[in-house]
Amino acid sequence: MTEPQTSLDPADWTGLRALGHRMLDHVIDRLARLRHSKVWQPMPAPIRASFRATLPRTGIGADAAYDEFLRRIAPYASGNTHPRFMGWVQGGGNPVAMLTALLEASLNENCGGRDHAGLAVERQIIAWSAEMLGLPTSTGGLLVTGSSMANFIALLCARRQALGAAVRTHGLGGHRLTGYAQTGVHRCVPGAFDMAGIGSDALRRIPTDAACRIDLGALEAQIIADRATGHTPFLIVATAGTVDVGAIDPLPALADLAARYGLWLHVDAAFAALAALSPRHAGLLTGIERADSVAFDFHKWAQIQYDCGCVLVRAEQLMLDSFAQNAPYLSAAPTSAARGLSGGTPWPCDLGPDLSRSFRALKIWMTLQSYGADALGAVVDQTCAVATHLGALIDATPGLTRLAPVALNIVGFRYDDGGDDLDALNADLVADLQDSGEFVVSSTVIDGKRAIRAAFVNHRTVKADADALVAAILAAATARQRPIPN
Secondary structure, rough: OOOOOOOOOOOHHHHHHHHHHHHHHHHHHHHHHHHOOOOOHHHHHHHHOOOOOOOOOOOOOOHHHHHHHHHHHHHOOOOOOOOOOOOOOOOOOOHHHHHHHHHHHHHHHOOOOOOOOHHHHHHHHHHHHHHHOOOOOOOOOEOOHHHHHHHHHHHHHHHHHHHHOOOOHOOOOOOOOEEEEEOOOHHHHHHHHHHHHHHHHHHHEEEEEOOEEOOHHHHHHHHHHHHHHHOEEEEEEEEOOOOOOOEEEHHHHHHHHHHHHEEEEEEOOOOOOHHHHOOOHHHHOOOHHHHEEEEEEEOOOOOOOOEEEEEEOOOOHHHHHHHOOHHHHHHHHHHHHOOOOOOOOOHHHHOOOOOOOOOOOHHHHHHHHHHOOHHHHHHHHHHHHHHHHHHHHHHHHEEEOOOOOOOEEEEEEEOOOOOOOOOHHHHHHEEEEEHHOOOOOOOEEEOOEEEEEEOOOOOOOHHHHHHHHHHHHHHHHOOOOOOOOO
């Protein structure tokens, strides 16, 4: 009896090869023509409705499926590859890493463990990351989905350091842990306190100074007050690159404070960590080398395709203490621990929560091998220069008001003609620009005022794009019959 054919490989590879060439031409052509396309466009109702179809029981074939991708998916992407996408802190990706995704998928590595090249590459990236930030060679780390997971892992290591081994079996045991971060801390940090069972209220939000950095006096006073009322302060979260304005907390002073009170110092440097590659901006990160842990993203300033975050922990043993488990089906026999595919310990699954992990390190490795770290530092310089240019334009343009210092690559400002409903007007202007397809900017609140937020992260963005943004905002305001004030 002939066995049924269940392999998903084609009987003839010729057709798949042709489809692959067609796809490759499309993605390269798309990048080459990117500047001349819309940044974003809304999905029409019929297209949106088409994604509510029932489960396909019979396939239509790869060629037809690709045609559907071109018709229903590719035109309606968010647009963060475009040089005029300035809405959020999202990198633009790079062509080499794009092609590397094919190489990665062809290997289909599970980088949760075992002894193979994928883990060697990831360990190399962790070592390079520690070197970049001045952390010791003993630093451990993992590549994760993003800084949300990286911050969570760091928090669990800090919790383990504070409460000992019993926290993994008995929980908090009545301890009232408290952590500290500035009011502009990213949403994922209180989320990590929630998920860790500590509770988001245990994160004390400390006010900021005029430069949007954490107030050191208020921080120390809160630590002292919490100790006096029976709480257990255990963690300071410094922010390097706040999400609203790009401010960097005073890292050396926070390291001193953490040492004085015996607290873990974690730095959420989601995008600003890459400033370490820029001789012009690296000094802004002085003190990060004293951190117990750091979280950052390669998919932001490093221009790596999503998703690709990183957590570094100064003492790798604390990662093992926080996550390692004994599972016979994952362990080598004692007599062959150093041999075979079951060797290579410690495995990444012993350093964090995930056993199934993609080969994220390959796209970083290929990017760094292809371009070099100095090229990424130059991207940092360029995007900061564009932000500074926009800030100067805003200061010189009637009707536009800057709402915060331009610390790095984020500019917060708004249109202000002295009229009513300025918050609503600026929110509308953001949506108008997005709907036009010409720009994507975002909106936030700075000092209680609705702001337009332009974040320059994409290596393709130049100063002329900032010039065009100002012109587009003024034109959108005029179209709403809000003339430019004299």
